[in-house]
Amino acid sequence: MLIEAEAIILSVRGYGENDALVRALTRDHGLRPGFVRGGRSRRLRPALQPANLVTATWRARTDDQLAQLTVELTHSRGPLHAEPLAAAALDWLTALTAAALPEAQAYPHLYDGLAGVLDAIEAGAVARDWAGSFARYELLLLAELGFGLDLHSCIVTGAMEDLAFVSPRSGGAVSRSAAAGYEARLLPLPAFLREGGAAADWPDVFAGLAITGRFLERDILTDHRANPLAARDRLVERLKRAVA
Structure with a gap:
């Protein structure tokens, strides 16, 4: 097995005294694990940081064998790890992607989406410039893994207008009229989550994250032994403190 490709580092953990297991x-x-000889060395540590872009080569005798991985740094996002809010964002994005995706299955839309969010964090002068992209990426991940939310028409009436809520059970949108009397049981639906180009203010960002967080926890991150939701909680708390 030989694979050569551009890749985004998602996770790194030590293996032995000086080596590393990298995803x-x-x-x-798709998602590929690999064994990096000397991965914990001073020379390779800067390249093997989550969210970095690398040119990677996986080599193995068989598809079932853990491949040996070599990397060449293409673009470093290391400086972002020194900024508490950006670092929390990178931790969550990479942890979510590593935990949610099965290995060796291509998800080109997710790759492009993740790269776009990482670029937005790097370019954004303030968190509001990129915070809404998190909920959009989480929504995309749910859809790509078969748990997409229907936010385009009301699950009660079929109407495509005045959609204001989401059912926490079905994941379907609910119009304002159909929700009358049941608003407290539903999740508010911000416009930016339905309309990709729409701007998002902070209340909308947190409303969007409440929706995607609900379904990520229920449908994707069900194995609490490897649950990265703590990283998400830290990010949301940092975002709330940044707004206050």
């Missing part, structure tokens, strides 16, 4: 996401070959 990285490629556009056409």
